[in-house]
Amino acid sequence: MRYIDKSQCCKEFEDYINKKKTSYWKNVKSNIKLTLHQHLYYEQGGLCIYCQQQLLLKTHKEPDPKNIRSHIEHIRPRSVYSHLTFDYCNLSLACEGFDCSIPITQELPKKEFCEHRKANEYDKEYFLNPVEIKDIENYFFYDDFSFEILPKHEKGSEKFKKAEYMIKILDLNHWELVRMRKRCEQDVYKKGVYDKHDKILPPFYSMLFQLRLLERTTNTIPASSTHI
Numbered sequence: 527m528r529y530i531d532k533s534q535c536c537k538e539f540e541d542y543i544n545k546k547k548t549s550y551w552k553n554v555k556s557n558i559k560l561t562l563h564q565h566l567y568y569e570q571g572g573l574c575i576y577c578q579q580q581l582l583l584k585t586h587k588e589p590d591p592k593n594i595r596s597h598i599e600h601i602r603p604r605s606v607y608s609h610l611t612f613d614y615c616n617l618s619l620a621c622e623g624f625d626c627s628i629p630i631t632q633e634l635p636k637k638e639f640c641e642h643r644k645a646n647e648y649d650k651e652y653f654l655n656p657v658e659i660k661d662i663e664n665y666f667f668y669d670d671f672s673f674e675i676l677p678k679h680e681k682g683s684e685k686f687k688k689a690e691y692m693i694k695i696l697d698l699n700h701w702e703l704v705r706m707r708k709r710c711e712q713d714v715y716k717k718g719v720y721d722k723h724d725k726i727l728p729p730f731y732s733m734l735f736q737l738r739l740l741e742r743t744t745n746t747i748p749a750s751s752t753h754i
């Protein structure tokens with residue numbers, strides 16, 4: 527997870543909500559949801575707010591369910607925090623709980639991690655909110671051998687417990703996510719170049735940053751590397 531700056535709201539969404547005064551999320555028009563979806567996509571650099579796998583830009587309203595690869599996530603669940611249903615700072619984009627890069631012709635896997643694992647879980651004592659905690663990346667580190675994400679702070683400390691809680695409720699060490707992180711790291715080594723973009727970040731950005739794989743600008747392997 528990384529900090530997400532919410533200072534640039536989605537104007538079309540805000541205008542619509544202010545005008546319509548609806549109480550139900552399902553009543554928001556699909557074209558407004560699409561605009562919001564795209565705004566959140568770029569705000570998050572194209573990554574899932576929790577696991578940081580790369581998402582696809584949604585371009586159509588109400589697509590076939592088998593094409594859905596991300597959805598608008600209420601960080602504080604609507605079922606408990608109904609007054610935050612339309613609060614821009616409570617809205618984000620999350621993956622569908624599986625490897626979202628799979629082809630649409632393939633049967634969809636089960637939705638097993640991230641928001642689909644978390645559901646309505648939100649312990650306000652322990653939840654690390656990516657739109658509120660500026661140093662959220664410092665709560666975690668990635669093991670460069672196992673590719674697991676682990677709490678960074680001292681075992682037993684409050685910060686350790688919070689990181690542990692987030693890893694557990696989102697199942698961030700689900701075997702599929704671990705496999706994807708390993709594949710991502712290997713891809714960077716194979717390609718040799720980090721494909722930089724102004725708006726879109728590489729998948730598992732925080733991991734690549736921690737493993738110092740974002741500093742690469744040429745098609746060479748760092749001299750200190752022991753990965754190949």
Ligand SMILES: [Zn+2]
Pocket residue numbers: 574575576577578579620621622623639640641
């Ligand atoms: Zn995710």
